[in-house]
Amino acid sequence: MRHRLIVPGAMVAASLLLAVPASAAEPSPGAPGVGDPYYPDYGNGGYDVSHYDLRLTYQPKTDELSGTATLLATATQDLSRFNLDFALDVSEVRVDGKKARFATSGAHELSITPAKPLAEGEKATVVVRYKGVPSKVKVNGFTSWLRTEDGGVAANEPEAAWWWFPSNDHPSDKASYDVSVAVPDGTQAISNGTLQSQRSKAGWTRYNWRSRAPQATYLATLAVGRFDITTAKTDSGLPVINAYSKDLGEHAGAARASVERTAEITEWLEGHFGTYPFDAVGGYVPNTDTTYALETQTRPFYSPDDFADGSNTSVVVHEMAHQWYGDSVSLKRWKDIWINEGFARYSQWLWSEDQGEGTAQELADYTYASRPAGDAFWKVAPGDPGPDNQFHSAVYDRGALALQALRNEIGDKDFFAILKGWPALHKDGNATVRDFIGYAEKVSGKPLAGLFDTWLYQPSKPAAGPAGKGFAAEAAPKKPASWDEIHTVDHPHRHG
Template sequence: MTAIVPVAVVALLGAGDPATAGSPGATGAGDAYFPLAGNGGYHVTHYDLTLSYDPKSRHLDATAVLTARATQRLTRFDLDLKGLKVTGVALGHVQVAHRRDGQELVVTPRTALRKGHKFRVKVDYSGTPGPVTDPDGSPDGWIPTDDGAFVAAEPQGAMTWFPANNHPADKSSYDFTITVPKGRTAIANGLFRGAHTAHGRTTYCWHQPEPMAAYLATATVGRFQVEQYTTRDGVKIYNAVDPREAAKAAPVLKKLPSVLEWESQLFGPYPYRAAGSVVDHAPDVGYALETQSRPVYDSAPDIATLVHESAHQWFGDSVSLTRWKNVWLNEGFATYAEWLYAEQHGGLSAQKAFDALYARPASDDLWKFPPGDPGSGKHIFDAPVYNRGAMVLHELRKAVGDRAFFRILRAWASAHRYGHGTTAQFTVLAERKSGKNLQGLFRTWLFTKGKPNKAYRPFRSA
């Protein structure tokens, strides 16, 4: 997807009649877990991000051009941006009023934007980006490292390095132009478009054509060993590995094509034209992230982690959330992919993985909340979302049988490809594909507090 050609500002603006003046876009996407995440009143179709970063001073100079469509008549709209200085905002070619309000960049057009019209907003900004601290205490966003930056933005961190409609309900294509000192590499999402060096600095160009949520974008910078090749299925692989992690990472990354092929057989065709890995040396981060088409790892991953983050390319990246409370659709599915991979590659069966978890006492943290609603943003990455989320899928598999179960997974990935899905939609799909009433199963395993007493056995629908 390519950004649209600019159009005349006058064609985008309303007549200014007070009777049809419109209203401001909402300051959030309506997600109770992160009330200020995302914004209302518009949909971003494309981001064009131009970044220049100096790892030594940790200074960023940047310009973001967002191509968007108004979903209501807009007198004002917000972008999510935290901690950086904005030096100018233009709508089309016209400078417009803007102000900061916490993590919100409030933009006021000279005249209301009409519903349905496309517009471009350009934001010039600079500063020293840093991470945001999530409710669970972990850092996310632009995380400086000793040779660059580890950029992993789930769930809030996109706003630490570019102005965004920062909620997974809004997905867009992206272009990245990233300039760093010669000797550093800058890796983003999607297809590598090339690099050129001049005056001691190297500029890297990337293009992510398929829709992507803002939290899945990356612009990781560092000293990396780069490997590029094309799989037999035509997927462009780009691996970037910190030399300090290279020896340990190599045997795992070698399995990436076979992992993607295996997952494609289970879940349907791989969703993207590009794939790969960014293996950084970032000991203070403590996690990996499924950044779209190219997961980032804070150190050399093991095979289970590679399988997990790769599975997210289907579940979480291609099929995205509409609300963070449904995050089990991401993490439960990716965790169950680990169980399936072990089962089919000489490890524990999924049933044994399930049994080991179910053996934990009722007082264990695994049972502290149901995976279908963690209760707040503080808990969306806790054990019940991952492990009990996977247990939901295993109970579903036992209830409907392998043939129907894998048909359900493929149908879910296919029906919602490049879009969004909800828990309610998944339960309806599972019942339709299996021909069974599964309400009790999902009520017990997804939404009931505490440790379930026993597995629910569904009955066939009339």
């Protein structure tokens, strides 16, 4: 039973103050970053975004982008103010229909103060009106917007969104997307997911794209230019949309011969990773002066340079493998990049084995033997490489070596069960390297911490290769036929 205490005068006021629950405390600003040690000011605290609706207009001649972003978000604390990551010029912000005060701070922070604070758990609609010339906007000395002769492209990692839409720019906050872009007739707008419709009026055509599955901000892409577009369906009925710049020149044939095999490669990958996690398939090749590919969700970005030496199905395998490892299952912090790149590289080894151009073991043996112990390659720990080495070749190749060592340790049955089970377990979510290690131990029933420590965390060359043996110099393995094609494309493009 609860006894009622009667307190006179000023003591009543004091008792009421003491009785105020913690949730009724003054609201506070959301943090200007999610706390990622590699990129402390990336993303924001205090809310989660569930959906982005982008209604934009883009003029290729001037590179001017304008429009409105509508974000559906939920406060995760009592919020007096919150930030978005953005770099273009903002003219107005509204929160739940009411004008909000806003200011810029830091390198890419848009600070928003709503007319009234948001309570924890409250859903909010945030509308941002903006415009700018993305190629002329530099943050920390660079732009991730790729200008082309006939338009522009947003495709980069770990940051690309700032130059075309305001966001909570960190993979830990994934959302669905509607991307609607009006461009002059004769040009096309390519984005993620499915093309819902396109309509022409007064010299402009508006393309409406939809991504239903949760998607990280850096995986959202936009490409405007003059494209040849091909469409088809997979055997399971998924729409396939591929796009090629009309200005690819001598690279056009090789690009098509590679990217047009996306549906076939996706079906092959399903045999290793399980059912494809999204509702659309494809890829695009704009005429950019770049040397990398990127796993933009459902529709990877490829550079013309990827096909400079002829067709390259291996790069398509790599980017499509990311749809499971990196896109559907995303990292929680950028130090977990091995979850993305180690598995995508290993998929190329499996493809090489399937095509008779070198087995995964032969590729692992060559990788191990071709790098002397003093090579800087072995100083990089794929399990936590540091921001300066996040896309170092060791994250890819040493990361794949870890998987081959795991395969040899636990056998094919458990290994391939893990490759399918992991993306099913974490579909549409986020996970860490430590999560994967725990899952591999659970499936295999073996203690694996030592194996993963050797291959992912020690800054030195393991005493023995992934098959448990070393190689004398005179007995070094021969280079597999697929080696050069596999290593045509990595990701050396950050901040460029």
